[in-house]
Amino acid sequence: MQVPAHVEYERAGSVQHALSLLSRPETRVLAGGHSLIPMMKLRLAQPELLVDINGLAELAFIALDGGQLRIGALARHADLLSSAVAGECFPIFHDAERVVADPIVRLWGTVGGSLCQADPSEDLSAAFAATRATAVIRTLDGERTVPVRHFHLGPYETVIGRGELLAEIRVPVLPRTGSAYQKVSRRVGDWSVAAAGAVLQLDPEGDIASAGIGLTAVGAEHFVAAEAEEFLRGRAADEDSFAEAGKIAARHCHPVADQRGPEDFKRHLVAELTTRALGRAAARATEGNTA
Numbered sequence: 001m002q003v004p005a006h007v008e009y010e011r012a013g014s015v016q017h018a019l020s021l022l023s024r025p026e027t028r029v030l031a032g033g034h035s036l037i038p039m040m041k042l043r044l045a046q047p048e049l050l051v052d053i054n055g056l057a058e059l060a061f062i063a064l065d066g067g068q069l070r071i072g073a074l075a076r077h078a079d080l081l082s083s084a085v086a087g088e089c090f091p092i093f094h095d096a097e098r099v100v101a102d103p104i105v106r107l108w109g110t111v112g113g114s115l116c117q118a119d120p121s122e123d124l125s126a127a128f129a130a131t132r133a134t135a136v137i138r139t140l141d142g143e144r145t146v147p148v149r150h151f152h153l154g155p156y157e158t159v160i161g162r163g164e165l166l167a168e169i170r171v172p173v174l175p176r177t178g179s180a181y182q183k184v185s186r187r188v189g190d191w192s193v194a195a196a197g198a199v200l201q202l203d204p205e206g207d208i209a210s211a212g213i214g215l216t217a218v219g220a221e222h223f224v225a226a227e228a229e230e231f232l233r234g235r236a237a238d239e240d241s242f243a244e245a246g247k248i249a250a251r252h253c254h255p256v257a258d259q260r261g262p263e264d265f266k267r268h269l270v271a272e273l274t275t276r277a278l279g280r281a282a283a284r285a286t287e288g289n290t291a
């Protein structure tokens with residue numbers, strides 16, 4: 001089936017307007033449409049009403065504000081990739097965006113759509129999980145915040161309920177921090193076979209104060225390698241620590257064999273990519289490419 005079912009369409013004139021439309025049953029937000037429209041064509045999604053939020057300029061921003069990097073849900077992948085402030089604070093986003101799809105998808109696909117699609121292979125979900133970001137969800141009554149690590153309930157499922165809209169993502173900017181993202185895909189522009197994102201904060205002595213590790217496409221709970229993060233806390237920021245963390249991350253994720261490769265190959269990639277991402281993050285933290 002390549003033709004969507006009948007659907008009504010409304011273009012939201014304001015966030016309040018969008019929220020009131022979204023309180024109706026069987027309603028979906030339309031952002032870039034790169035995920036939703038193909039799903040509608042395949043009848044995997046059959047909303048009765050689409051609420052187009054593309055006119056809501058107040059959701060399309062990227063700004064440093066009071067110790068946080070704030071990214072509006074309607075910021076496009078290309079906006080994040082070209083944002084100097086995002087690249088300076090969190091090179092992980094530039095690393096990840098360089099390998100998300102192709103320029104056409106990046107020009108129209110949005111950061112919010114990427115997170116809300118909750119595809120287990122979505123690169124930004126792991127990147128935001130690594131940064132311990134917070135999702136800001138608007139409701140008709142106000143707003144609520146949810147750590148990105150609790151935003152995804154499972155494949156294609158998030159905490160966003162009826163009458164709610166993801167408005168922005170806030171990322172805490174910390175001193176002596178470096179970050180990186182490493183991905184392997186079968187060809188340029190393709191989804192991950194596996195990928196790993198790392199955020200390291202070093203203490204004044206150069207040891208690891210805290211680590212954030214996000215994994216893509218390998219069945220990691222909440223996209224996070226929690227055991228490897230715990231292992232790294234307080235350790236020396238050196239190759240031995242990173243290699244061991246990589247092995248721990250590989251042991252604790254749950255990849256499945258598919259057309260992109262067998263399980264043991266994906267575990268091998270997790271170990272290697274986690275080690276490399278941690279090494280790059282540590283180098284950036286010490287190089288001064290930090291927040």
Ligand SMILES: Cc1cc2nc3c(=O)[nH]c(=O)nc-3n(C[C@H](O)[C@H](O)[C@H](O)COP(=O)(O)OP(=O)(O)OC[C@H]3O[C@@H](n4cnc5c(N)ncnc54)[C@H](O)[C@@H]3O)c2cc1C
Pocket residue numbers: 028029030031032033034035036037073074099100101102105108109110111112113114116117121122123124160164165166167189190191192
């Ligand atoms: C050819 C192709 C290749 C791709 N390759 C990659 C890749 O390598 N890596 C990767 O990470 N991604 C990849 N993608 C996915 C792409 O990043 C996402 O499709 C896109 O970012 C989704 O954003 P969108 O704005 O198009 O969302 P939409 O398709 O408009 O929406 C997706 C879902 O999110 C909901 N939604 C959107 N915005 C909000 C909001 N603000 N609040 C609440 N709900 C909302 C919609 O209702 C829908 O359910 C690829 C896509 C294509 C088409």
